[in-house]
Amino acid sequence: MISHVLPTYNRAPLSFDRGEGSWAIAADGTRYLDLGSGIAVNVLGHANPALVEALTAQAGRIWHVSNLYQIPEQERLAAMLVDKTFADTVFFTNSGTEAAELAIKMVRKYWDHADQPDRTEILTFEGAFHGRSTGAIAASGGDKMVKGFGPLMPGFRHLPWGDIDAIEAAVTDRTAALMIEPVQGEGGIRPLPDADLRRIREICDRTGTLLILDEVQCGMGRTGRLFAHEYAGITPDVMMVAKGIGGGFPLGAVLATGAAAAGMVAGTHGSTYGGNPLACAVGAKVMDIVADDAFLAEVNRKGALFRQKLEGLVAAHPDVFEGVRGLGLMLGLKCRAAPADLVKACYAQQILTVPAGDNTLRLLPPLNIEDAEIAEAVERLDRAAGSLAA
Numbered sequence: 001m002i003s004h005v006l007p008t009y010n011r012a013p014l015s016f017d018r019g020e021g022s023w024a025i026a027a028d029g030t031r032y033l034d035l036g037s038g039i040a041v042n043v044l045g046h047a048n049p050a051l052v053e054a055l056t057a058q059a060g061r062i063w064h065v066s067n068l069y070q071i072p073e074q075e076r077l078a079a080m081l082v083d084k085t086f087a088d089t090v091f092f093t094n095s096g097t098e099a100a101e102l103a104i105k106m107v108r109k110y111w112d113h114a115d116q117p118d119r120t121e122i123l124t125f126e127g128a129f130h131g132r133s134t135g136a137i138a139a140s141g142g143d144k145m146v147k148g149f150g151p152l153m154p155g156f157r158h159l160p161w162g163d164i165d166a167i168e169a170a171v172t173d174r175t176a177a178l179m180i181e182p183v184q185g186e187g188g189i190r191p192l193p194d195a196d197l198r199r200i201r202e203i204c205d206r207t208g209t210l211l212i213l214d215e216v217q218c219g220m221g222r223t224g225r226l227f228a229h230e231y232a233g234i235t236p237d238v239m240m241v242a243k244g245i246g247g248g249f250p251l252g253a254v255l256a257t258g259a260a261a262a263g264m265v266a267g268t269h270g271s272t273y274g275g276n277p278l279a280c281a282v283g284a285k286v287m288d289i290v291a292d293d294a295f296l297a298e299v300n301r302k303g304a305l306f307r308q309k310l311e312g313l314v315a316a317h318p319d320v321f322e323g324v325r326g327l328g329l330m331l332g333l334k335c336r337a338a339p340a341d342l343v344k345a346c347y348a349q350q351i352l353t354v355p356a357g358d359n360t361l362r363l364l365p366p367l368n369i370e371d372a373e374i375a376e377a378v379e380r381l382d383r384a385a386g387s388l389a390a
């Protein structure tokens with residue numbers, strides 16, 4: 001008989017009753033060091049007092065109205081995002097998938113608005129993950145995600161990851177946009193070199209193609225910059241954000257230049273919950289803390305510390321690991337085999353990690369993880385790797 005909860009996940013036999021900072025705590029009191037952060041979501045850890053205060057203060061005032069009205073909390077967060085990024089305008093969603101949907105709609109509308117309605121094709125990349133809606137799976141294109149769900153939304157073309165010459169060759173007068181993660185998350189913590197991102201920007205500029213960056217996983221301070229593309233010194237036309245932006249409260253956003261958003265006039269898009277006062281009150285507090293140079297410098301310092309210790313771990317277990325990759329606190333351990341057994345061995349050491357594609361184990365700790373917790377994490381990873389070899 002089917003489970004009451006639709007069985008679309010292979011769930012581990014673990015559940016958590018509460019959390020404190022970097023720790024998720026089971027009902028029996030067992031403490032797990034959380035290096036997954038709900039997949040790059042809890043950027044400030046569990047039960048962060050500043051976020052609890054922002055949420056409960058807002059909960060006591062007003063939870064939900066409608067986008068039929070002005071929402072001051074939403075305007076405030078939009079102004080903060082515009083102030084800290086390339087963007088002129090923001091639309092709030094409840095998830096990354098919804099951000100993908102709007103990004104797709106926006107770039108198509110842009111070309112329709114520019115009297116070139118045939119420019120509809122969107123170039124995406126192998127190993128990409130953009131979400132689970134019909135549009136987002138068509139954009140992502142992985143067999144596991146699309147099989148049986150056809151006919152897929154047309155208009156996507158998948159290019160080999162990191163092959164800039166293939167992009168050059170694929171752009172035609174039908175190309176609307178290019179959609180790419182600056183650091184692939186689900187694909188296995190694969191950063192695109194800065195030089196490649198600059199070449200992509202140059203190709204887009206030359207051909208008029210819009211550049212959509214999916215920073216749902218790599219954004220919001222995760223890589224040590226507020227957004228990962230800042231390392232390359234380029235800006236996108238449209239950017240998808242979610243995961244970390246709500247610190248655990250469901251929130252996403254599409255950021256865009258005024259030019260890219262030109263066709264999105266009243267009535268062209270909407271959302272019942274998107275940008276509701278609760279979500280935006282929490283989002284503004286997350287921005288307050290994360291979009292701060294001193295905070296981001298700490299993310300970089302901790303990322304470097306973690307990475308250095310992980311290099312030692314790899315050297316100690318060459319039979320299990322091939323190497324370390326990633327940026328800031330978006331780290332991946334490239335394994336010799338699929339990391340499912342290692343994830344289980346980590347549970348036995350009370351440590352939460354997340355598998356990804358390309359035989360990679362993801363480490364996405366809270367951005368405010370402490371140095372002692374990083375040391376503890378590597379000791380536990382060492383024991384987990386040792387238990388596998390044995």
Ligand SMILES: *Cc1c(COP(=O)(O)O)cnc(C)c1O
Pocket residue numbers: 094095096097098100129130131132181185186214215216217218242243
């Ligand atoms: C998680 C993710 C999404 C989808 O976000 P949801 O909130 O799960 O809908 C899209 N893009 C990237 C890069 C992601 O990591």
